[in-house]
Amino acid sequence: MSSSIIKLASSPRITLVGAGTIGLSFAGFHLRHLRAPEDLTILDTRPDLREYVKTNLPKYLDASQHHLVSRVNISDSLQDAVKDADIVEEQGPENLPFKESIWPKIEEAAPKHALLWSSTSGIPASQQSAKMQDKTRLLVVHPYNPPHIIPLLEVVPSPSTSKDVISQTLTFWKARGREPIVMKKECIGFVxxxxxxxxxxxxxxxxxxxxxxxxxxxxxxxxxxxxxxxxxxxxxxxxxxxxxxxxxxxxxxxxxxxxxxxxxxxxxxxxxxxxxxxxxxxxxxxxxxxxxxxxxxxxxxxxxxxx
Amino acid sequence: MSSSIIKLASSPRITLVGAGTIGLSFAGFHLRHLRAPEDLTILDTRPDLREYVKTNLPKYLDASQHHLVSRVNISDSLQDAVKDADIVEEQGPENLPFKESIWPKIEEAAPKHALLWSSTSGIPASQQSAKMQDKTRLLVVHPYNPPHIIPLLEVVPSPSTSKDVISQTLTFWKARGREPIVMKKECIGFVxxxxxxxxxxxxxxxxxxxxxxxxxxxxxxxxxxxxxxxxxxxxxxxxxxxxxxxxxxxxxxxxxxxxxxxxxxxxxxxxxxxxxxxxxxxxxxxxxxxxxxxxxxxxxxxxxxxx
Incomplete structure (x- = not known):
């Protein structure tokens, strides 16, 4: 097992792009499993982001974990947010122009080994990756709402996604008791x-x-x-x-x-x-x-x- | 509340017509709620009926109830089986000729107040009752398998079924913690x-x-x-x-x-x-x-x- 896989299974740094209800629910899930809350970064463009996270993230946590919230990194700069990430998980606006334009920026700013996941409920990785240099890195990891409760993750690679990226993604989720299911083909609306x-x-x-x-x-x-x-x-x-x-x-x-x-x-x-x-x-x-x-x-x- | 409704809610005599898996599962359910196992009658034409019930009915009961099985009435005579019944529940062969021909016989042999239910998964009461004298008495009570576990009962009256029969049917099931849901129209396959x-x-x-x-x-x-x-x-x-x-x-x-x-x-x-x-x-x-x-x-x- 490579060292990056071991790291993914145990103590990765995760950056969430987009802090809507899916983003916060994922944040709640990850906080239960991360080594330290400082390993989680939340990126969003809303002006009141810090206050918003402080108010809303506790809803996705047990009372005993509420004190962790203030230690999560909050960022409005994509470069800063992803530069040390092992995983970048995107749940931004659900439209192709947004997704298509953000992945080349993330790809450039994030470490080469970082896994790139989109939580989209409908836009396949093959479309989202159109403008990326290295299309092998991106795949869809679609949760069933809310992901801090529901075990299923639909893992939907594009035809370009590398086997290694798929395998690392599965390792991550399985190590956390979740149920990632890999679709053998992209299709409208997933399964x-x-x-x-x-x-x-x-x-x-x-x-x-x-x-x-x-x-x-x-x-x-x-x-x-x-x-x-x-x-x-x-x-x-x-x-x-x-x-x-x-x-x-x-x-x-x-x-x-x-x-x-x-x-x-x-x-x-x-x-x-x-x-x-x-x-x-x-x-x-x-x-x-x-x-x-x-x-x-x-x-x-x-x-x-x-x- | 009429006395027959009170009786239905507390201590009716029930006759099951047909002892396949649905019939035995219903038998298991009813035995948990009847005043005495003698109030349950199982009618079936299979030659080894008594032995078959003795072997298979315990699967639908808790161990503490196994001793009740030998006290259930077993019958191969329709007249005898239904003559004292307050409820006749049918789960015989799933074809119209069988259903159409058995209801007039049951109607004639059973007490006038007896409720007549079919567990059919697809043949509407309006078709089954074609040859009955009094079509107001019959309705479908379709379980979701197995009925000794699953609460839902699809109650599907024909346009002829009387309001009183529907209401007594609901009283019976609700008194036993079940979930009867009345369909406002007959339709193919129910809901x-x-x-x-x-x-x-x-x-x-x-x-x-x-x-x-x-x-x-x-x-x-x-x-x-x-x-x-x-x-x-x-x-x-x-x-x-x-x-x-x-x-x-x-x-x-x-x-x-x-x-x-x-x-x-x-x-x-x-x-x-x-x-x-x-x-x-x-x-x-x-x-x-x-x-x-x-x-x-x-x-x-x-x-x-x-x-």
């Missing part, structure tokens, strides 16, 4: 959003058709496939559902019903006019939500499933 | 399967495209949307994701990405040829699965989410 949005689309359809309300769809998921899929994903669940015949047996038994559901599935699009009623239902049912309670329950569930 | 199969279809597509393996898709779901949706369903999750703007804010921020995923979504059909590789992957990854372990974890998760 988690594509899967979730497919279910969401059908949920929108059924609400629009008046079969259930927004709240009833949620309740239904929370009391059936949610807890099930926390333990076993859909393929394994249906493999079990097929008895001794496995997934093949499942499709032999109820493939007709599956196809019937697919044939009748909704094809709603964004802007089709379902929005008004559904946004309104969500607002009336949920108003302002308390994510702290959600996160505490999610953490307990993960303790059970990871045993 | 839970439609939602789950929409996600499954996209999973099949991404495996077929070589983006991830079957096992990776499962792992991805288990470490992201599974635990999330066990706590908050998809609408509530995205409502939170939109910050102060709620679900509307969410679509304002990333509606373009959502539509991009929908436009690019897979349209695989049953029999398209993806089966061979995917069934094979499932078999190689999972082989024979141990549902007892899954059920224990699911039970613990539900203890957390229902607090």
């Amino acid at each position: 988690s959003n594509r899967l979730a949005f497919a279910l969401l689309r059908e949920g929108i359809h059924l609400v629009k058709e008046g079969v259930l309300t927004v709240e009833e769809v949620d309740r239904l998921v929370e009391t059936s496939m949610g807890p099930r899929w926390a333990v076993w994903g859909p393929f394994k669940s249906y493999h079990a559902g097929g008895g001794p015949g496995g997934l093949e047996g499942f499709f032999k038994n109820i493939g007709g019903t599956v196809q019937g559901c697919w044939d009748d599935a909704g094809r709603e699009n964004v802007g089709d006019g379902w929005e008004r009623d559904i946004f309104c239902q969500a607002q009336e049912s949920y108003g302002v939500v308390d994510t702290a309670q959600r996160d505490e329950k999610t953490r307990k569930i993960l303790e059970i499933t990871r045993k | 839970s399967n439609r939602l789950a199969f929409a996600l499954l279809r996209e999973g099949i597509h991404l495996v077929k495209e070589g983006v991830l393996t079957v096992e990776e898709v499962d792992r991805l779901v288990e470490t992201s949307m599974g635990p999330r949706w066990a706590v908050w369903g998809p609408f509530k999750s995205y409502h939170a994701g939109g910050g102060p703007g709620g679900l509307e804010g969410f679509f304002k921020n990333i509606g373009g990405t959502v539509q991009g995923c929908w436009d690019d979504a897979g349209r695989e059909n049953v029999g398209d040829g993806w089966e061979r590789d995917i069934f094979c992957q499932a078999q190689e990854s999972y082989g024979v699965v141990d549902t007892a372990q899954r059920d224990e974890k699911t039970r613990k998760i539900l203890e957390i989410t229902r607090k």
Whole structure:
């Protein structure tokens, strides 16, 4: 194992580019694992950055860690922020011109060995790296919100990303008990959003058709496939559902019903006019939500499933 | 509250028609709540029924309840089995001719007040009741497998089902801590399967495209949307994701990405040829699965989410 890999697994210096909710959630996660809070740097252009981090970062930490916040480096200079970094993790504005223009600057200012990760939810590394000198260094590490709680990281290399960079990235996350999953191809929306949005689309359809309300769809998921899929994903669940015949047996038994559901599935699009009623239902049912309670329950569930 | 409703909430006599895995799982559930095991009757035409129940029903019970099994009524005569029932719950063969022909017989032999439920995963009550004298009595109560663990019950009345029958059905399940959700319209596959199969279809597509393996898709779901949706369903999750703007804010921020995923979504059909590789992957990854372990974890998760 090379010394840089050992360093990544144990005590890297990390620079976060962008301090929105994803950035702060990552900051919370990294602070739990870094040797010292001084090894974390947060770069953002907002004028009140220091005050903002002081106010908001504690939400992503246990009370016992709040004192670490004041020791985190705060920076508004890209050069200063990345010059000693072993990892640069970007969650800036979600548009290609921003990403395309920032990576050549980071590439120039950061050490040659630094890993370059984008948290983008949709812009592939092959596009973001267009203007970089060395496109082998960049890849997408897309979290499932919020990353200080949820284990999944979608690791999406471009065709240019080097095997070594992928391997170091996996080493880093696995050493911290996380679940990095490497996509073998770039595709629109990566995987988690594509899967979730497919279910969401059908949920929108059924609400629009008046079969259930927004709240009833949620309740239904929370009391059936949610807890099930926390333990076993859909393929394994249906493999079990097929008895001794496995997934093949499942499709032999109820493939007709599956196809019937697919044939009748909704094809709603964004802007089709379902929005008004559904946004309104969500607002009336949920108003302002308390994510702290959600996160505490999610953490307990993960303790059970990871045993 | 009428006396029959009080009886349903506390001490009904229940007859299960059909003793497959769903039937035995329901038997396990009911035995936890019935006043006495003699109040449960299991009807099935298999010749070794008594031996079969004795061997398999304990799998759905805690060890402390195994002694109850020998006291359950076993019957191969429809007339005898339903004549004193307050509830008849059917999970026989999943085809319309069977369902259509059995309900008139049950209707004739059971007490007038008895509730008539079908556990079908796809044949609506409006079709099943075609030959009944009184179509107001029948409705679908579709469980999410296995019903002795999973709280959801999809309650799907036909347009003929009486309000009183629906209301008594809800009373029964709510009194037992379950989550009955009433669909306002019959539709193909009801709701839970439609939602789950929409996600499954996209999973099949991404495996077929070589983006991830079957096992990776499962792992991805288990470490992201599974635990999330066990706590908050998809609408509530995205409502939170939109910050102060709620679900509307969410679509304002990333509606373009959502539509991009929908436009690019897979349209695989049953029999398209993806089966061979995917069934094979499932078999190689999972082989024979141990549902007892899954059920224990699911039970613990539900203890957390229902607090």
